[in-house]
Amino acid sequence: MTRTALNPIFLQIGPLTIRWYGVLIAIGAIIGVWVAVKEANRRQIMSEDIIDLVLWGVPFALIGARLYYVIFQWPFYSQYPSEIIKIWHGGIAIYGGLIAAFIVTAVFTYHRHLPLWLVLDIAAPSVLIGQIVGRWGNFMNQEAYGRITSAHFLHTLHLPNFIIEQMFINGHYRQPTFLYESCWNLLGLIIILSLRHKPGLFKRGEVFLSYVLWYSFGRFFVEGMRTDSLYLGAGIRVSQLLSLLLFVAALVIFIYRRRQKNMPTYLAGSGLRYPYKREAD
Template sequence: MRPILIKLGPIPIHGYGLMIAVGFLASIYVLRKLSARSKLDPEKIVDLAFWCLIIGFLGSRILFAITRFNDFASDPVSFLRIWEGGFVFFGGLLAVIPFVMWYFKKYKLPAWKTVDVLSIGVVLSHAFGRLGCFLAGCCHGKPTGSNWGVKFYSDLVEPTLHGINLHPTQLYESCALFLLFFGLLWIFKIKRFDGQVALTYFIIYPIIRSVIEVFRGDVIRGFIIEDVLSTSQFISIFVIIGAVIVLGKKIKKIHIKQ
């Protein structure tokens, strides 16, 4: 855990922000390559990715604020302290969807083909983002007796957990996301229909997230049912169901055509 990696004079370089920046730049590189391969305009895809980043950050922060309404109500300015962490990924995803639909319509982009490309970039930037969470100390796990437990002393960690080995759930998720990234790249190369990559992502990631949530120990992420069903797990259920239904319909259409 290293919230501030280095200081350039009086300017602190926060680990979380740096990882977000690295992830975004890496995803832009990948998006350009995949866009060209898909015969999409790389510039339009990069512009879309930039706005998705802004809107996604805002949406994920707003959903986090909703789950911790009392804290933000008593200190509204804390909403702006994004370098301290405090985001709900699904909030960003839900906020981005209507904008993406509008963007597709405006620029006449093929929806499923474009989403296939975007989903790979999202996974890569998200993987780096979780490394940023580890450096910041947010999104940590429950106490563990395992040898790989990590001690967190961040202000984002409950004082009662300081000095106790915790599951590094940020690293668990980051590793899973990097694996998913390479898996989606492989599917991209062999896909039989547009949307196959994106729908795979919308099925696999919620499963990954739901499993990780079991080991999470930070209460600030919010719960639908206290200590039983987190906000992210609740949203994951509907995302998986929706993706499975759409995927099933697409596969059925392919079989009918054959």
């Protein structure tokens, strides 16, 4: 039986190659920005601020995702330094992108005199959307998969045939860990969007912290199933360790902030007059 993998290239025009991975990331980003802009208007944050944050955050997130991967694969890149910039050969790590995006957001909100925790709350569902859609880019590239399994097992998951066949990689069927993570994130997105407008439920910062708790918990287990993990010596998977640290840190911060008196709720918004004028720098 001949099996043909889906073409990872979306469009080829002469020397210009556009891959499905990039297309799907762009789609996720566009949807995420639209969702964030709508919510920002409700929380007294101007849409222009969200757009500006995206314009700064996305490039640095991509750089952070690449640097994170390069650092933990340094034995290879130290031998082939010209490969460092060749991101089209693969090799980005979502945690690196999230860390870079968080730093950019912290700096951006400081200079724009915006409440950091509220902006993070607004951004959290959009980040989940990007992760949900982006994992299908991994699917098209036949990457971020798990251990060897059987066609029978994949059929028991009631998966469409095109997914099952795309999971036939290097002569074996593989666990669709990209799908597990995408579905886990979709469930988290549904829960967060269903609950975030409940009066008095979330204090400022807790939508974001809920996202961190949800994502890191799921990623810990999915990462343990993957075969392409980055390692930190002694068989320690970097993403599993970071997921554990993020989960504990988010939980501690959540409990600490919940105990603080007079903490504004998420629905209270920024408290800024809208549209607002910023102080001259």
